[in-house]
Amino acid sequence: MTATFTPAITGISRSSTKRLKWGTYLCAGGSTGGDIDVGARQVEFIMLAIKASSVVATGSSVDETLPAAVKPTIVTPSNQGGYWLALSKP
Amino acid sequence: MTFTSAITGKTKIGRWRVKYGTYTNDSGSVGGDINTGLGNVLAVFLQKTGAATTTDLPVVNESLPHIAGSAISIVTKADETGLWIAFEGQVRDSYATADAESTIIDVSRSDGKIYVLGSITEGGDGAVALDLTPALNKIEALFLQPLDTAVSSDAPVVNETFPVPANQSGCVTLATVTSKSYLFLAIGTRGGT
Numbered sequence: 001m002t003a004t005f006t007p008a009i010t011g012i013s014r015s016s017t018k019r020l021k022w023g024t025y026l027c028a029g030g031s032t033g034g035d036i037d038v039g040a041r042q043v044e045f046i047m048l049a050i051k052a053s054s055v056v057a058t059g060s061s062v063d064e065t066l067p068a069a070v071k072p073t074i075v076t077p078s079n080q081g082g083y084w085l086a087l088s089k090p
Numbered sequence: 091m092t093f094t095s096a097i098t099g100k101t102k103i104g105r106w107r108v109k110y111g112t113y114t115n116d117s118g119s120v121g122g123d124i125n126t127g128l129g130n131v132l133a134v135f136l137q138k139t140g141a142a143t144t145t146d147l148p149v150v151n152e153s154l155p156h157i158a159g160s161a162i163s164i165v166t167k168a169d170e171t172g173l174w175i176a177f178e179g180q181v182r183d184s185y186a187t188a189d190a191e192s193t194i195i196d197v198s199r200s201d202g203k204i205y206v207l208g209s210i211t212e213g214g215d216g217a218v219a220l221d222l223t224p225a226l227n228k229i230e231a232l233f234l235q236p237l238d239t240a241v242s243s244d245a246p247v248v249n250e251t252f253p254v255p256a257n258q259s260g261c262v263t264l265a266t267v268t269s270k271s272y273l274f275l276a277i278g279t280r281g282g283t
Contacts, residue, residue, distance in 0.1 A: 010230060010231070010252065010253070011203070011230045011231060011277065013200060013201040013202065013203040013277075014200065014201040015101040015102055015103045015108065015200055015201075016101050016102035016103075017100075017101045017102070018099070018101040020103075022230065022231040022277060023231075024252070032143075044098060044099045044110070045098075045099060045110040045173055045175055046137065046173070047135055047136075047137040047173065047175065047233055048137060048233075049231075049232065049233045049234060049247075049248050050245055050246075050247045050248065051247060051248050051249070051250070051251070052247040052248075052249065052265065053247075053249050053265060054216075054247070054249075054265045055216070055244040055245060055246060055247060055265050055266065055267055056244065056245050056247060057145055057243065057244060057245070058143045058144065058145050058245070059138065059143060059144050059145075059147045059245040060138075060143060061138045061139060061140050061141070061142060061143055061144060062137055062138070062139045062140075062173065063139065063140060063141050064139065065139070066098065066112070066139075066173060067098055067099065075140075075141060075142065075143055076143060077143055082248075083231050083232070083233070083248065083252065085231060085233060085275075085277075087099065087101070087110065087175075
């Protein structure tokens with residue numbers, strides 16, 4: 001089975017000076033993360049939440065030095081899914 | 091051992107001032123105080139960075155809300171780097187929720203969305219049926235931050251597929267560590283039924 005990482009944008013809004021976007025990510029086939037395309041020129045902040053039916057022992061990480069990334073790379077346990085929230089320049 | 095933090099951005103979400111930045115531990119440091127540059131801080135969320143996952147989640151070692159933003163104590167794994175985001179505001183919209191395990195700290199509105207900051211103290215069964223009505227009745231995203239004095243060996247999770255639920259009731263199920271406390275940030279709308 002091919003490892004796949006599937007992110008999606010499910011919401012968008014604006015603050016006074018930034019664009020906020022949020023969405024989902026899903027790792028399958030043994031995937032342990034990938035790049036989230038938040039549709040922004042520069043991501044200034046991103047945080048993650050895990051989707052599962054019970055607490056998990058391993059949390060995800062953002063493998064970037066922010067602010068800088070256009071498509072932040074996240075690292076997760078195998079086959080984990082979850083949610084992300086990003087702030088970026090408009 | 092050194093702990094440093096930096097502010098890398100700021101904005102306003104409705105009534106809330108928001109600042110975010112980075113933290114860095116080195117030489118064995120396991121946390122310290124983040125100077126958020128804010129006054130009355132309502133909530134702080136942390137996100138570990140780096141190339142590896144973690145079994146020791148960073149925690150906020152404070153009794154939020156309403157603490158001075160100049161020194162927000164966090165506890166991390168040794169030499170961990172990460173991101174933080176802090177929310178400041180004067181509370182106008184705080185109340186206990188119907189689920190008996192959570193309290194809404196404050197609500198702010200921006201660009202058609204409703205943002206809800208709250209706190210949770212899990213009651214003993216490891217699960218929380220978070221009920222955010224009447225603040226929200228369509229939840230689009232939710233993020234959790236453990237509050238503790240030591241790193242967390244278990245990560246709380248969201249047991250829902252957003253937006254939830256289809257009938258636009260503002261309830262969401264969480265799995266948490268028994269009797270632990272958390273902050274949450276929920277984003278959503280008040281749609282019709």
